[in-house]
Structure formats: C-alpha cells, structure tokens
Amino acid sequence: MATPLSADKLLKALRDEGLHVVEHRSWRTNNRNHKGPWGPTHGVMIHHTVTSGTSSSVELCYNGHSALPGPLCHGVIAKDGTVYLVGNGRANVNLGDGKDPWPAAQLLAIERASAAVCRAHGWSERCGRYTVGPGPAWSEADRKSYAAWQRKLGYTGGDADGIPGKTSWDRLKVPNV
Template identity: 65%
Template sequence: MATPLSADRLVAALRAEGLRVVEHRSWRTHNRNHKGSWGPVHGVMIHHTVTEGTQSSVELCYNGHSSLPGPLCHGVIAKDGTVYLVGNGRTNHAGNGDDDVLQAVIDERDLPADNEANTDGNRHFYGFECINLGDGRDPWPAVQLAAIEKAAAAICRAHGWSQRSVIGHLEWQPGKIDPRGFGMDWMRGLIRDRLAGDTTTPTAPAPSEEDDVSAFDVWAYKGTGETADAYAYLRTTARNVAGLTAKVDALTAVNAKLVDAVAKLAADLGDLDPAAIVTELRQAIESVEVRLDVPDEPPTT
C-alpha cells in the first residue's frame, strides 16, 4: 500500500530524473478529491491527448471540458519533453477498469486482458497525458518518448516499484486505444533499463498493437464525450467473441474427457452401457444454465 507523493516530492522526483518541469497555475491544490479517495496508489498510467498544441492541450487537461471536469491527469508531456503539472490528488484520467489488471499491477506480474470496467482507477493511478493525435500517424519525437520513460521511472523509483507498475490506458479499460504509436511492453523495457541504470535515449518507438488492428479506425474515439463510440463497441465485442470461443473449446475438451472416463468405467465394470450413461450425463449438463459475462450495453469511456 503506497501513500501518494506530496507535491514537493513529485516535483523533486521528476527533476531528479532529468526532466524539465513546469508547475501550471494552482496545480498543487487542483484535484477531484471531493469526488472520491486518492490512494493508495499502485501505478502510473500513460495516455495520449488526441490534441495538438502545447498551450491548448495543457489548458484542456487542467480545466477539463463540459462532460469531464479537470484535472484530466497529473502531468502533460509535451512534444519537446517538458512535463506540465496540472493536478495533485485524484484526477479524471483512468475511469473504471479491470480489477484483475489492478491486482496484476499490485503484484507486479504480467497483465491479463482487460475485459471489465468495475474498479475505480482514478483512485489508484498517477496519470500522464502525452500530446499526440493518437491517429497512428502523428509522430512521437524521441525527446517526448524519453520524457515518458523518465516520468514513469521517477514515480516508480520514488515508490520502489518496477516497470510492471506502468500501464497504458488501453491495458486498463476495454475500448481504449491509448497510447497509440508505441507499444507499452517496449516502453516498460525502457523504464526497466532506466531503473537499472541504463539511460540511453530511445530513437524510435516500437509499433503498438493498435497500429494494425482496425478496419474501423474512422470510428476511433476522438475525445468528444462520454458515450462509447462504434470502434470501442466493436473492439469489445470481438474480445467477448474470443472469450466465448475459448469457453466453448474448454467445454468440448471436458466433454471428450467425460466420454473417455465413462467408457473406461464401463469397460472396468463390464455390465454398463457407455452410450446410455453418456446420454444421461449430457442431459444433466444441458439442464444447467451457463451464465456468461457478456455486457448488455456498449462500454463507456
């Protein structure tokens, strides 16, 4: 259980990692603590802004918008690598996500697929919004990538965390695609090396999983409201179909093992009819209602 860093400790940690830090307006007292708890903290979450321009992006993340009040993160990482601090405390950046992912972050182990949105991420994660359109074409300058690495490493170092405490929004909440343009495993590798003493500046991002996924890119979320978009819904539906397919395969395998077991039992006892036993068991199994976790509504942002 980690207590959130104070404003002074956060600034000191970021600057000690070699970052240029700008304290924007009254960021030290700017938060959403009146809406819920802040802490214990367990990790760092990386986003892209879906905007361009430093000043306008920083102001947006400080103020928020009509459907989502600010601050929208703790820090904004500009194209030139500058970190603008816009919030201190609970911020509106993570939303609800998967509790299995949160537990994996706490345990510092490989992340499971995010398929639920039932846990308050704003309480448990520091958030950094990185200025990028998120369209897969807007470039990620090396200096900005280095700043993302440094900012995440700074917080991990301050708390004694490993690189496994750093995740992307797309790994937390179903339907999200950010950050798009580099892979989080690649970024975690850089953070791991930095924490171990290797401070080599990245020269080019590794492709993200999102770069090739979608025939539905024209519907990708543009940050204009709370309602789920078609892309998010289709992506989540695809995950649900994959999950159902896996469950069907598992049931098929169980059925095959059941048939083999009954046949062996019948052979051992000598006077049983395997086909009749299997039929009775199948009827019993089919009478049981199988409840599957398929959402009734599209996911929310």
C-alpha cells in the same frame, strides 16, 4: 500499492530524473478529491490526450471540458519533453485518438517521468512493453504489456496470453471502464 506522492515529492522525483518541469498555475491543489479518496497508487498510467499545440493540451488537461471536468491527468509531457504539472490528487482520465505521434524527446520524457514515480515509490518491476505509446484500439503492444502483468501475478502458459481475464483485470483496479 503505495501512498500517493505529495506535490513536493513528485516535483523533486521528476527533477531528480533530469526532467524540465513547469508548474502550471495552482496544480498542487487542482484535483477531484471531493469525489472520493485518492490512493492508494498502483502504478503509472500513460495516456494520449490530443489537442493542437502544447498550450492547448496543458489547458485542456488542467481544466477539462464540459463532459469531463479537469484535471484530466497529473502532468502533460510536451513534444519537446517538458513536463507540465497540471494536477495533484484524484483526476479524471481523457483518452485521445492515438493519431498524434510521440517524438523521441517526448518518449524519453515519458520514460523518465515514469521511472521517477516508480523510484519515488520504491517500485522496481516494469510490466509495460510499449515501444510506442498505447492508442485507442487494443494492439499487440497492449497484449504484450498485459501478458507481462499476468506473469507478474503468477500466471503461466496460456493463462498469461495477454488477453484480460476477470481476476487479472480486477487486480488492476481500473475504475469505471
């Protein structure tokens, strides 16, 4: 667990990792902090929000929609690898349909952005086992990633099979799913 990065620290970490970063509108103050405290930070979450085109994705993630107000994340990573910062603080999460492919430049930027945040927090362990981004349905990649999380918690053998149990799931502190 760690204190969330300030906007300046996040921006510096991403740029130090060699990423092209666009600061979208008032991203530094775009948040849902009025709904409760933000933090502590437990890790990096990558999710799939699909719309048609980068501009539409950035606007959707910044503003949200009628059923789920924005921001829907902290940054949108475009197909070309550009990182658009859209929020800083508590955010809602919008999961996409998993049908929009992630090209190599986007995957590389996802890896670099994740590494930047982990380095900025001083985290060195990696549990994720994704070679292609997670989708809306549980897959073998999800199972492998979750098994790595279980092993990190000290489980072995059949207790680290990648199928969520109550104790390991609760330790993830996933809100309201």
